[in-house]
Amino acid sequence: MKRKSISYAKWGYIFLIPFFVVYVIFSLVPLVQTFYYSFIDYTVSQGQAQSVRQATDVASNVIDNGFCGLANYKEVIVGDTPIFLSSLKNTMILWIIGFIPQIAVSLLLAVWFTDIRLKLKATGFFKTVIYLPNVIMASAFSLLFYNIFTRSGPFDSLFNMQILETASGSRVVVGLINFIMWYGNTTILLMASIMGIDTSLYESAQIDGANPTQTFWSITIPLIKPIFAYVVVTSMIGGLQMYDVPYLVGGTGGGPKTVLLTLVFQIQKGKNSNVSLVAALSVLIFIVSAILGFITLKIMKDDSVKTRYGKKKKKKA
Template sequence: MAAPLSRRKSISYSKWGYFFIAPFFIIYAIFSLIPLIDTFKNSFFEYYYSQLKWTGPNFVGFDNYKMVLSGDLMKYFGNTFIIWIIGFIPQIVVSLALASWFTDLRLKLKATGFFKVVIYLPNVIMAAAISMLFYSIFSEYAIGPINSILLNAGAITEPYKFFSYTTSTRLIIAGINFLMWYGNTTIMLMAAIMGVDTSLYESAQIDGANPTQTFWKITIPLIRPILLYVLVTSLIGGIQMFDIPSVITNAKGAPNRTTMTVVMYLNNYLTTGKNYGMAGAVSVILFIVAAVLSLLVFYLMRDKDAPKKKLKKKKGANLL
């Protein structure tokens, strides 16, 4: 008698599960899923605003994709990637160094709490505001602080136009990316290093390994899955780069569209040059790129629980 009763009870409780997940799924369906489907649909239609009137929507098949892919999109993917990598390389190097110092048993650095607070600070600040601040700091108008310092030091004789050159503009954007994210990466890598068995470091020390050897032979191999995770998630964040280059260049990607990112290009089709067909096609391509990268993250995450298996046998670890 007791068994059926309790089973009936558990069935009646389980229905509550739907009650609790309902708000999430209703809101997601309305505000994300329907828009996503609508975006996909738009990518197959000719639909744009020009000369004060809307043309379309007319079904055109894959024409928008052909147009987008034969246009400048690849160049903008290139810009995005270049700016991302200029920021990412120093970010991973500095973060690895800081993370290993903060967790070093022998160094015993003081005031690490203070340093962690300082290096993470830029991450919480509004990207639009940091960008506007950097624009003002480097600007040639009203002689910005950097130009002022350089002029006073005699390094230059007239204000340097940082935002008129591709290299300096890209470096400034990448620099802001670096500044905003190296603290975050440091803390993530610290968590990874602290997860490594301390006895490994102790025995390495007894065996007379120097810090460089310990770092390359113990730390790096053991946190490799997390390093890859950091790399791929940073890349996913990188392809979404918008706020900083948009504010720095006033949405123009100046000079000569060399700092135009993919999302800035998408934003142009959504705002100034309204073309919903092209915007749809760019969105779908962006979606595919993000999906491929995300699958990579899922793959890495799944293997994270079995790092030993992975070290022994790279492929087929899941079969074991």
């Protein structure tokens, strides 16, 4: 009955055409070009430093000295303009400041939401509220926080502190915004994973007299390890792309002592000037996220993807 007299295979290919054509034109070719620029000495000179938001129709001179090997990479890592190393450091610090409270709070809330003895009410309401900041325009959110913490803003007039004018202060503000925007998302991911744990494990632990702390460390944590790793790695990939929040908090200058100048910020900044340096930086971002992405795929393989194909094979047999 399953034998097909007509082959439908060609339709599979036809339906894949739009995706692959668009992907090749708008992602793959640009990626190859990015690699290409990273190996040549290519600079656009505008006569003066370009602001990020300036129009580009100023007459520009292209300096193209051709292939230069790994010189661009050397320059962005250990050279006079180590934009990769400095902005990677900035990005990682901002990510960590936001992520540590985020994972701690999310774990706590996820455990409470799923606790069979605690039986919290109105969890639907709480979930809706804590996820809300995630759908909000990061630019608007950041601008609001900028207004709150800026000189003579509400925070300054209450505590007499201009925290956006210090390096650590502005980092904390960006971390705080990232925390508020993302802890709801993490909570929901962790909750879904905890709810997948067999409740009989918790019941037997309870009968054996384990207290909530013991069940948390000996049952919950070991069993949610895969999703925990997934959350950490995907959050890191997201962190590498951090741009809106530090940009709107720090402005075009990247905050005090340029501590808010993230990796992606450099791309925006150098798109019309240090093209090949920015390209080298992009390739390095690509490599780092490829490694992180590979780890994510490894984690995911354990569940969804493999079972899907496993099922398929069984059906055919």
